[in-house]
Amino acid sequence: xxxxxxxxxxxxxxxxxxxxxxxxxxxxMPPEGVEWKPHQNILTFEEIFRIVKIMSALGVCNVKVTGGxxxxxxxxxxxxxxxxxxxxxxxxxxxxxxxxxxxxLDEAGTMGGNAFPDGVNVSLDALDNDRYMRITRAGxxxxxxxxxxxxxxxxxxxxxxxxxxxxxxxxxxxxxxxxPVASLAKEKNITVRFIELxxxxxxxxYKPVSGAETAARIEKAFGTMTRFNGISGSGPALYYSISGxxxxxxxxxxxxxxxxxxxxxxxxxxxxxxxxxxxxxxxHDLREPLRSGFNDNELARIITDIIIEKPGFHSLSKIYxxxxxxxxxxxxIGG
Numbered sequence: 001x002x003x004x005x006x007x008x009x010x011x012x013x014x015x016x017x018x019x020x021x022x023x024x025x026x027x028x029m030p031p032e033g034v035e036w037k038p039h040q041n042i043l044t045f046e047e048i049f050r051i052v053k054i055m056s057a058l059g060v061c062n063v064k065v066t067g068g069x070x071x072x073x074x075x076x077x078x079x080x081x082x083x084x085x086x087x088x089x090x091x092x093x094x095x096x097x098x099x100x101x102x103x104x105l106d107e108a109g110t111m112g113g114n115a116f117p118d119g120v121n122v123s124l125d126a127l128d129n130d131r132y133m134r135i136t137r138a139g140x141x142x143x144x145x146x147x148x149x150x151x152x153x154x155x156x157x158x159x160x161x162x163x164x165x166x167x168x169x170x171x172x173x174x175x176x177x178x179x180p181v182a183s184l185a186k187e188k189n190i191t192v193r194f195i196e197l198x199x200x201x202x203x204x205x206y207k208p209v210s211g212a213e214t215a216a217r218i219e220k221a222f223g224t225m226t227r228f229n230g231i232s233g234s235g236p237a238l239y240y241s242i243s244g245x246x247x248x249x250x251x252x253x254x255x256x257x258x259x260x261x262x263x264x265x266x267x268x269x270x271x272x273x274x275x276x277x278x279x280x281x282x283x284h285d286l287r288e289p290l291r292s293g294f295n296d297n298e299l300a301r302i303i304t305d306i307i308i309e310k311p312g313f314h315s316l317s318k319i320y321x322x323x324x325x326x327x328x329x330x331x332x333i334g335g
Contacts (some may be wrong), residue, residue: 009312056088211253
């Protein structure tokens with residue numbers, strides 16, 4: 001088991017398999033985008049598998065695949081299938097903006113066996129196309145349209161894949177999208193989660209909408225929300241039921257209501273840096289020892305030794321007395 005100095009069991013690994021993205025979401029990166037990392041600096045799938053096998057033996061059992069946009073990386077479908085087959089891994093989920101999701105489902109469907117992830121989180125901050133284009137800066141990307149993404153939820157549900165929508169309300173940008181996005185959980189058995197804007201990189205230029213305000217808007221429109229504890233999840237979201245809704249509403253309020261006391265996650269960047277906290281650069285490079293001939297026991301020792309340095313709290317919230325903005329963007333660390 002991986003247990004840090006605060007007694008937290010770390011069993012959840014988020015893996016960024018690429019820093020590249022086909023959108024330029026305003027709270028994630030600047031309009032011109034970011035400079036992509038050289039291909040040789042990115043971990044190969046084989047290197048990722050090796051790290052996951054080592055960490056699985058240490059107690060990690062839940063894996064989230066992220067980016068950038070992970071479906072941009074060639075071979076992502078086969079990678080996800082093989083990841084699910086690693087001994088000790090109980091759940092593999094995927095976070096995507098949904099633009100390439102249809103093509104991915106088609107490819108995975110030809111692979112047979114247990115090719116699909118257990119869950120898919122789709123980032124969707126607006127249903128109105130004009131607002132969606134403003135937020136994503138999709139430009140001439142003809143596939144970047146909520147109308148092409150929404151029908152894919154039915155395809156996911158038909159395949160028994162758990163569906164979650166991630167929406168980040170931003171003041172003056174998409175507050176009016178809170179209710180339309182929330183209503184997606186009314187007719188379909190999906191979970192719509194609202195995530196407080198975190199002060200990273202480009203996001204620092206915008207103002208957040210608190211989870212409490214978002215919840216109040218939803219309750220005013222749809223009725224009382226009742227706490228629901230039946231969703232199995234690896235992350236920090238709190239979930240609620242609403243009478244007449246087929247699905248659930250969730251909140252990740254990292255800024256106004258921290259959840260660091262129960263944090264169970266680690267992050268592996270696309271370049272192989274094992275990061276211990278979203279708001280802190282403490283961690284250890286695993287790429288260099290991987291490529292320098294370290295054996296599995298030596299790599300496991302690096303991981304177990306660094307775990308004790310995981311901080312007790314993040315620096316995103318005043319509730320911990322140290323709120324600050326961060327120059328690094330979310331695209332660099334997989335959210």
